[in-house]
Amino acid sequence: MKKIIVTGAGGYVGIPTCQSLLAKNYQVIALDRYFFGQDKLASINQHPHLTILKDDIRYCSPDIFKGVHAVIDLAGLSNDASAEINPALTVSINYKGSERFAREAKKSGVERYIYASSASVYGAGSKEALKETDPLAPQTEYAKSKVAIEHVLTEIKDDSFSPTMLRNATIFGLAPRMRFDLAINIMTMRAWKERVVYIMGGGEQWRPFVHVNDVVSALVLILESPKSKVHGEIFNVGSSELNYQIKQLAQFVVDVIPNVKIHTIPDDPDKRTYNVSFDKIQRVLDYKTKVHVHEGIVEIKQALEKGILNPDDPTCYTLQWYKSLLTWDSRIKELSYNGTIV
Numbered sequence: 001m002k003k004i005i006v007t008g009a010g011g012y013v014g015i016p017t018c019q020s021l022l023a024k025n026y027q028v029i030a031l032d033r034y035f036f037g038q039d040k041l042a043s044i045n046q047h048p049h050l051t052i053l054k055d056d057i058r059y060c061s062p063d064i065f066k067g068v069h070a071v072i073d074l075a076g077l078s079n080d081a082s083a084e085i086n087p088a089l090t091v092s093i094n095y096k097g098s099e100r101f102a103r104e105a106k107k108s109g110v111e112r113y114i115y116a117s118s119a120s121v122y123g124a125g126s127k128e129a130l131k132e133t134d135p136l137a138p139q140t141e142y143a144k145s146k147v148a149i150e151h152v153l154t155e156i157k158d159d160s161f162s163p164t165m166l167r168n169a170t171i172f173g174l175a176p177r178m179r180f181d182l183a184i185n186i187m188t189m190r191a192w193k194e195r196v197v198y199i200m201g202g203g204e205q206w207r208p209f210v211h212v213n214d215v216v217s218a219l220v221l222i223l224e225s226p227k228s229k230v231h232g233e234i235f236n237v238g239s240s241e242l243n244y245q246i247k248q249l250a251q252f253v254v255d256v257i258p259n260v261k262i263h264t265i266p267d268d269p270d271k272r273t274y275n276v277s278f279d280k281i282q283r284v285l286d287y288k289t290k291v292h293v294h295e296g297i298v299e300i301k302q303a304l305e306k307g308i309l310n311p312d313d314p315t316c317y318t319l320q321w322y323k324s325l326l327t328w329d330s331r332i333k334e335l336s337y338n339g340t341i342v
Ligand SMILES: NC(=O)c1ccc[n+]([C@@H]2O[C@H](COP(=O)([O-])OP(=O)(O)OC[C@H]3O[C@@H](n4cnc5c(N)ncnc54)[C@H](O)[C@@H]3O)[C@@H](O)[C@H]2O)c1
Pocket: 007, 008, 009, 010, 011, 012, 013, 014, 031, 032, 033, 034, 035, 036, 055, 056, 057, 058, 073, 074, 075, 076, 077, 078, 079, 093, 097, 116, 117, 118, 119, 167, 168, 169, 170, 171, 172, 177, 179, 182, 318
């Protein structure tokens, strides 16, 4: 049974990734700081092939790599806004931490390394079908850290260490650690809860989208593909049919959830617009996405209706949650007396 470390295992992509690997009979080490709560792992935490490792990619012992075949690296501050709160923290986790983790994995004999990069590395200003070989224009600390780790992994690849980098489109869909800071998810939640959809930045900007389960399929496909096809490769992950302008998404939401007002807000600090080509992953790995935006909206709406998903759960709002953690951190330090608060 092959042993796989998933970092960021308690996250939006991480939990479905662990679920899928366990279903495929891998032994999984689920490494995470569990910033969003370990309870989110309830569906798998009793699984005999799962080891939950509450640890940090910046500090963990290299002993964890013993007998590990592959790492799927999903850990880090996972959006632009969270990565802007404290740029030094972003460097320490998303850049230095990820670099350290990859180098330690290589030193310990891990053969495969799959890294979750992002299509945001393409930055602003182009509507063309951007290929993996096109120039990058990262606009934010987050996107810059993704580019930096792509460079590190490309530099350290060798005959016994095969990294593969996935430039994921913006993800949507239902998952145990839900994210309401992602465009389709938040539009759906607001339409359902507040009967309103906000289109930020005028709505003309292009973005590629991909369902969370299709990202998991891409991760597993790469893990199981022959080394010759994935060694040192970068793949855009998504589908050419899922490149949309933000205003089109609003229409999809309104089609599923009627009687909703659309408000267009002309300005948005997020200037990214990019339209990505997904030909390479389809051609090289025969990868096709399965889930359409419409289905993602329906599953979120149904989960809200059934009460499975709480729109007020603060852990679903990545930026605000990290800000709260930082505030608590400084308050607790301030109030601590003889190791306790009260
Ligand atoms: N969701 C998207 O739309 C999207 C798109 C492109 C790329 N990505 C990338 O995919 C990866 C997973 O994203 P996600 O949506 O699951 O994000 P997420 O925020 O839900 O998960 C990230 C996880 O990393 C953990 N983490 C943070 N710092 C850590 C540290 N120092 N040590 C150990 N664990 C740490 C967090 O606790 C969290 O569970 C990220 O690298 C993200 O940048 C996501």
